[in-house]
Amino acid sequence: MSMKLDSKIPGGELEDKWSKYKFDMKLVNPANKRKHTVIVVGTGLAGASASATMAELGYKVKTFCIHESPRRAHSIAAQGGINAAKNYQNDGDSVYRLFYDTVKGGDFRAREANVYRLAEISPNIIDQCVAQGVPFAREYGGTLTNRSFGGAQVSRTFYARGQTGQQLLIGAYQSMMRQVELKQVELHTRREMVELVVIDGQARGIVVRNLVTGELESHAADAVILATGGYGNVFYFSTNAKLSNVTASWRAHKKGAAFGNPCFTQIHPTCIPYSGDHQSKLTLMSESLRNDGRCWVPKKKGDTRPPEQIPDAERDYYLERVYPSFGNLAPRDIASRQAKYRVDEGLGVGPSKVAVYLDFRDSIQRVGKKGIEEKYDNLFDMYAKITGEDPYKSPMRIYPAVHYTMGGLWVDYNLMSTIPGLHVLGEANFSDHGANRLGASALMQGLADGYFVIPYTIGNYIAGQKIPAIDANHDAFKAAKASAQERIDKLLKVKGSQTVDDFHRKLGNIMWEQVGMARNKPGLEGAIRDIGTLRDQFWNDVRVSGENNNLNPELEKAARVADFLELGELMARDALARDESCGGHFREEFQTADNEALRDDKNFCHVAAWEYTGEAAATGKKNWQRHTEALTFDRVQLATRSYK
Amino acid sequence: MGGTGTTTLNLKLKVWRQNNPQAEGHFEDYDVEGISTDASFLEMLDVVNNRLVKEGKDPIAFDHDCREGICGSCSMTINGNPHGPQRGTTTCQLHMRKFKTGDSITVEPFRAKAFPVIKDLAVNRSAFDKIIASGGYVSVNAGNAPDANARPVPKDVAANAFMAAACIGCGACVAACTNSSAMLFVGAKVSHLGLLPQGDPERERRVLNMMQTMEDAGFGNCSNTGACSLACPKEISFERIANLNSEFLRATVKNRNTSGSVG
The missing domain is CATH 1.10.1060.10 (Alpha-helical ferredoxin)
Structure with a gap:
């Protein structure tokens, strides 16, 4: 196998690469754009903004989502904010500083050129969103206000209370709906992509399942864009929405798209802890809360006093103690590990002892209850509804949970995967966050990709090669449909004894224990074995109720879990192959004396991109080949990350 | 680990079942036992569905996604109230501690001519x-x-x-x-x-x-x-x-x- 990973980073100085490249790219003239169809799968920030913008340019866009309305995509749930290098606060921010913070925050495992472009575009995103009517928080004088997020010492995060993702998504959704009305976007809801169609080496369309009728439908195009989000739900428990899944990406992976850094998972430090068997997911409490909340545990083991009765001298404000310069705003990977260390030391709090406190007492004293309400009102409400406790009176109990996946389909500078014509945006690509994403950077990346990158690079692709005319009656579509149908029939035919959720929970347990916050060689080897066994059991014993010809959420879940059962193995393989710790990837064998991640820049300063090479017919064993793309740092010096 | 102390509830559910947009719908009764007061309303329905699947029956279809009260997917009317009895709360954020053991709960889809039922509690908005x-x-x-x-x-x-x-x-x-x-x-x-x-x-x-x-x-x-x-x-x-x-x-x-x- 010889997969070639060409990142296609343009030449020239870092600061000039994107503007020079924009000039060098081929253009499609306005009259010709309407002759080209582009498929977009997913309607979160990346998918909705890409659909709207390409339609504005004149392309014919066909957009698909699994939800009953495109506005339900999971970007809607992002709480805290969006970063941009506006320097409105006059506190020393700049494009370069945002670039630097992001490269460092990602533990030097992202491409310099991509990250610089992201930082460069970031101010335009805020302009665009404000012009759409996104009601960001403002100062009395009418200008925009900011707050701080982890991993930064400037205030560059724009926000709309704790509902920033909602407001940005509604802006993008409305822009897209305007194009639906103008008939530039053809919208297909309740459709799930079940196959990617590749013809003569080019991505030329998709097969989707109509989730209401069960019918398989074929759609052809000149290029395909996936904006289908991350795969955190492989852990079963995560802060992702219940329908978030890897299926579209996985179908593309099995058709030849390399998967980049699958083991890079973000475990978010502040989530409402697990409370019992009934639970279906975990809920995030925004990182923005660490602007005003202080993390602590009792100094004494087995201290059962209510938190209010534990005096300051007997509390360990551990983030402030270990990281005096960043304090409670240490990056996510670091804050999560520190919480885990406290719990491992037996200092955890609450009934389960698997939690730490996030305390607002001092901030409420400083700015009053009203001041806190203004910033976080919906988050405090949500905490109260879920736990039945009042966080204005006693501290929140929080614990890390799976939140975001930095890994994803490998893309070049054009956001194109290893399959020509298949582009991947937002969380679905492996992109710009390296081994750890900084808070408020996901919204920035999703919108940068959709509003300001893909609208240029898609033209360069379309104008740059011959794309023969085909339609959805082509044999390749028939074959793709047949293979999708076969998989659906197979799932319904098993009629075993365990539910899809039973399997999903078991997979999640293996992933959390062995491929979660701390990983080691024997654990990962065990995980690979156990996932393989579980996958065999799934195909022999899963019970999928209902039929294929109407709305059947059990069948939808089954198909998604089948893909997670393969992805989980690849994540473990990637974690096992990366003999270093970096960002959210923490291998216990590789740590410093004070338990920080120990990188190995000599051997692992690269992106790992996995190529699926098929399955052994006799055993069903999956095979992959690991390729690497070297990362070179011309501007930022590789250094041990320090937030002390 | 609910702060109010976890207990369990036994409930009588009456749920709207309708196989497709054209079908005649009807209510079906379900006795549900041992529901944690820390569970959300949707998690309670998950328990019912898990049982239905194991019995080889068709589970109750309902729209849901974020389960954090922000995506707007949930669309059920509970005892006559859209999203149930708690003010300012979506169904997914409604927790079972708002109910008492022995309660009868009627669950039906959002009803409106402009929102036709797709299946059970799922509607087209x-x-x-x-x-x-x-x-x-x-x-x-x-x-x-x-x-x-x-x-x-x-x-x-x-x-x-x-x-x-x-x-x-x-x-x-x-x-x-x-x-x-x-x-x-x-x-x-x-x-x-x-x-x-x-x-x-x-x-x-x-x-x-x-x-x-x-x-x-x-x-x-x-x-x-x-x-x-x-x-x-x-x-x-x-x-x-x-x-x-x-x-x-x-x-x-x-x-x-x-x-x-x-x-």
């Missing part, structure tokens, strides 16, 4: 998307925007616009209204964009087109009961409808005076 498509936006292409601070917006105006923009498009307002009116939904969007200077150029056109689309989609007129606002999980104020009426009147008059050029 694409009429809301149509309303937005007809004018619920600012026409600004990517790349057009001036600097974000070029037009100051007073803090209280931005906050007021935000309160309207907090609408999650769930449709509880429609389900709660005796006329199945979407005036609160439309009013929220007209307020959100109309309050901001960025939304001003299309102020008249927006309200006229959205009102027309609402009517065409089969939503009724405002019933003036305020039930919509009481059912709204984001507690969108009933005053948004008063504002909508005044915006509509203003736009209609202006349209007449300019021979229909704004519509």
